[in-house]
Each structure stands twice: as C-alpha cells, then as structure tokens.
Amino acid sequence: MLSIESAAGWSALDHLECPRCGRTHDAFVRHGLCPACGSPLLARYDLGAVTTTREQVSRRAPDLWRYHELLPVSAPEHVVTLGEGMTPLLPAPRLGAEIGVPGLLVKDEGALPTGSFKARGAAVGVSRALELGATRLAMPTNGNAGAAWAAYAARAGLHLLVGMPVGAPTITRAECVVTGADLRLVDGLISDAGRLVASALAGSPDDWFDVATLKEPYRIEGKKTMGFEIAEQLGWRMPDVVVYPTGGGVGLIGIYKALTELVELGWVSGPLPRLVSVQSTGCAPIVRAFEAGAAESEPWEDAMTAAFGINVPKALGDFLVLEAVRATDGTAVAVDDEDILADLALAGRLEGMFLCPEGAATVTAVRRLRRDGWLGADDEVVLLNTGAGVIYPGTVAVDVPTVGRDGPIRL
Numbered sequence: 001m002l003s004i005e006s007a008a009g010w011s012a013l014d015h016l017e018c019p020r021c022g023r024t025h026d027a028f029v030r031h032g033l034c035p036a037c038g039s040p041l042l043a044r045y046d047l048g049a050v051t052t053t054r055e056q057v058s059r060r061a062p063d064l065w066r067y068h069e070l071l072p073v074s075a076p077e078h079v080v081t082l083g084e085g086m087t088p089l090l091p092a093p094r095l096g097a098e099i100g101v102p103g104l105l106v107k108d109e110g111a112l113p114t115g116s117f118k119a120r121g122a123a124v125g126v127s128r129a130l131e132l133g134a135t136r137l138a139m140p141t142n143g144n145a146g147a148a149w150a151a152y153a154a155r156a157g158l159h160l161l162v163g164m165p166v167g168a169p170t171i172t173r174a175e176c177v178v179t180g181a182d183l184r185l186v187d188g189l190i191s192d193a194g195r196l197v198a199s200a201l202a203g204s205p206d207d208w209f210d211v212a213t214l215k216e217p218y219r220i221e222g223k224k225t226m227g228f229e230i231a232e233q234l235g236w237r238m239p240d241v242v243v244y245p246t247g248g249g250v251g252l253i254g255i256y257k258a259l260t261e262l263v264e265l266g267w268v269s270g271p272l273p274r275l276v277s278v279q280s281t282g283c284a285p286i287v288r289a290f291e292a293g294a295a296e297s298e299p300w301e302d303a304m305t306a307a308f309g310i311n312v313p314k315a316l317g318d319f320l321v322l323e324a325v326r327a328t329d330g331t332a333v334a335v336d337d338e339d340i341l342a343d344l345a346l347a348g349r350l351e352g353m354f355l356c357p358e359g360a361a362t363v364t365a366v367r368r369l370r371r372d373g374w375l376g377a378d379d380e381v382v383l384l385n386t387g388a389g390v391i392y393p394g395t396v397a398v399d400v401p402t403v404g405r406d407g408p409i410r411l
C-alpha cells in the first residue's frame with residue numbers, strides 16, 4: 001500500500017467508479033481497468049468539498065493545473081509540467097461564414113507541447129503514474145500520444161515503451177527518440193500495437209503500468225481540461241455545440257465529464273452543448289454504431305484515413321462516447337478524406353490556421369450538419385483542432401516554382 005503525500009485541499013479526488021458495473025474502487029491504489037468487469041474506470045471527486053470559487057481559478061497561472069481541485073494529482077510537488085493548457089479559443093468568422101455558421105470558434109490545441117492535445121493527457125497521466133509509484137510505462141499509439149507521453153515520461157524520469165504503427169506520422173518517431181523512449185514500430189494498426197504491448201506486459205512485474213487509452217483512469221482527466229477551458233474562456237458558460245474528431249474518444253468523453261462536473265459545482269448552468277463525434281469514412285465505427293442505435297461499436301475492417309489520430313478501429317470507451325453524444329442530443333458524422341483535405345486548405349486560406357487533418361474533419365462535419373439543417377446559422381459552435389498542422393507536413397502538396405539565383409521573379 002502506497003502512502004501518498006497529499007496537500008490538503010489540492011485535489012478533491014475521492015474514488016474511482018466503474019461506468020459499466022457501478023462498483024467503486026480505491027483511487028489511491030494503482031488501478032488499470034475495473035478489476036470486476038474490465039471496463040475503463042472514471043475518477044470521481046468530492047465536489048461538495050470544493051470551496052474554491054471560479055473567480056479564484058481565473059486568477060491562477062494560465063495552464064491546466066489551475067483546475068487542480070478537479071484533477072487527480074495529490075500535491076503540487078508531483079506535477080510534471082511542460083507548461084500545458086490554456087490554448088486559444090479563436091473566432092473563425094471568415095471560415096464560419098463560408099460554411100454557414102458565423103459564430104464558429106476554434107479551440108486550437110496545436111500550441112501545446114509536442115504539438116497536440118495529447119500533452120494534456122500525458123501531463124496528468126504521467127504525474128499521477130509517478131505519484132502512484134509506477135516506474136515503467138507502456139502504451140500503443142497512433143503517434144501523437146506516444147510523442148507526448150515520451151516527453152512527459154522523460155521529464156519525470158520514467159521509462160516508457162511505445163508501440164507505434166509504421167504508418168504513423170514520422171515526426172512522432174523523432175519525438176520518441178529524442179526523449180529517450182523505447183520505441184517499437186509495428187507493421188500494423190494501433191489495435192495490433194496494443195495487442196503486442198499488452199502481451200509483452202502480461203505476467204511482467206507490476207512496476208510496469210499499461211497506460212494505453214482508457215486502460216488507466218487519469219489520461220482522460222488531463223484531456224477533460226479542454227472542457228473546463230472552453231467554459232472559462234466563454235465567461236463560464238457553454239457553447240451550443242462542440243465538435244470533436246473521435247479516435248479513442250477520450251477527448252469527447254472528457255469534455256462531457258468536465259462540463260458535467262462544472263454544472264454539479266454550480267460554476268456553469270444550462271443545458272450541456274450538443275456533442276458531435278466526427279470520424280473519417282475510412283474508419284467510422286462509432287458513427288456506424290450511433291446510426292444503428294447500438295450501445296457499442298464493432299471493429300472497423302481495413303481502417304484507413306489521412307487523419308491518423310482518428311484511425312482507431314475499435315475504441316475501449318466507445319460506449320461512453322455513444323452515451324455522451326446521445327445524452328446531449330448530439331450526433332455522429334463520418335466525412336471523406338478528400339473533403340477533409342479541401343477544408344484544411346480552406347481554413348488555412350481564410351483564417352491563417354494550419355489545422356491538423358483531424359481538426360479539419362470537424363470543419364467538414366459542420367459544413368454538412370449546417371447543410372442538413374442539424375445546425376442553425378445562429379448556433380455557437382466550438383471545433384477542436386486537436387493538433388498542429390505543422391506536424392503533418394505531408395498533407396499539403398507544395399508545388400511551387402524555384403527561381404534561379406539571378407531571378408527574375410515575375411509578378
């Protein structure tokens with residue numbers, strides 16, 4: 001049994017709860033999946049004990065740790081940080097007007113350390129793993145999560161084994177190598193990498209901690225801070241709609257969880273935003289399940305999309321994504337890669353934003369939902385641009401002439 005040095009009132013973490021079987025578990029012991037039923041576990045807080053006001057929070061440093069009462073890390077000394085959080089929430093009026101939703105806002109996660117919102121999950125997940133006594137972490141990744149966890153693991157002095165599909169964006173390999181992670185490239189999909197990592201860990205001593213998506217309860221706690229920030233940046237209120245490119249679904253479940261916690265605290269009121277889960281037609285298991293009225297998804301065969309971060313054939317937390325979408329009167333949409341890349345170029349031209357393909361998929365989804373009448377012209381819609389376009393240089397064909405040293409440049 002570990003004893004964690006906790007700072008009084010720093011975190012209101014109370015216990016872990018299984019969203020499938022309803023059992024509760026001790027949050028101060030290292031848990032992966034629910035020991036009773038194998039479901040992902042969710043962190044639950046004693047929100048009644050939080051006496052901090054939202055005004056106090058707003059005066060704190062502009063990073064995600066400003067929400068520390070609602071995060072699982074027990075004391076400030078255990079925080080492993082690279083300065084993550086408080087990314088800009090930018091109006092995108094020209095792009096919005098073009099797709100019929102002038103009140104369009106883009107939460108730009110590209111500014112985070114390692115270039116994607118995965119830094120949020122890694123900062124909180126690594127900090128918590130460290131204080132729970134883990135020394136060796138292992139995970140499969142589609143690239144960005146591996147890059148982020150590698151950075152934070154290095155910062156914390158923890159060992160990290162990363163299993164990554166060979167097709168993942170090459171920059172993420174370099175990020176793992178430069179931070180000293182034990183990187184293994186897998187000739188397959190993230191699901192294959194996950195299987196290989198899990199079997200390598202099976203029967204290993206328990207200082208190994210499998211930190212795959214939703215296999216431990218704390219990565220989602222970092223990702224949920226997107227929800228806190230959206231509410232705070234809007235002046236402690238909620239938008240009408242939030243549109244999220246969905247792979248493992250942690251970000252969407254996290255935003256739902258965050259906003260639910262804020263409502264329970266009384267920091268925001270009113271209906272939750274309608275949550276929209278966006279996938280590519282090349283890999284759309286959650287959209288298919290949503291349309292079929294199913295509670296869970298079936299594995300997608302031959303998954304393939306340019307939006308690599310959402311190339312997840314079967315998500316462990318699919319049932320939670322579907323629940324969040326349905327509970328908020330949201331929807332799920334699949335869009336074609338060709339349209340995603342066209343909208344990526346459009347956002348660049350109209351707003352100066354180099355979106356990642358996953359982020360661009362949300363633009364395409366909004367365009368479609370507006371055309372179908374699901375979105376109104378007055379809706380305030382927040383898109384999540386989950387990463388920086390600059391980490392996927394291959395998505396843009398650069399076809400420009402070279403001028404000789406003596407010119408001329410003709411206008």
Ligand SMILES: *Cc1c(COP(=O)(O)O)cnc(C)c1O
Pocket residue numbers: 116118144145213245246247248249250251252309310356358359386387
């Ligand atoms: C991981 C990732 C996603 C999908 O996030 P989930 O929370 O796992 O659904 C979307 N976009 C980018 C850029 C990613 O790296």
Ligand SMILES: [Zn+2]
Pocket residue numbers: 018019020021022023034035036037038039
């Ligand atoms: Zn359970």
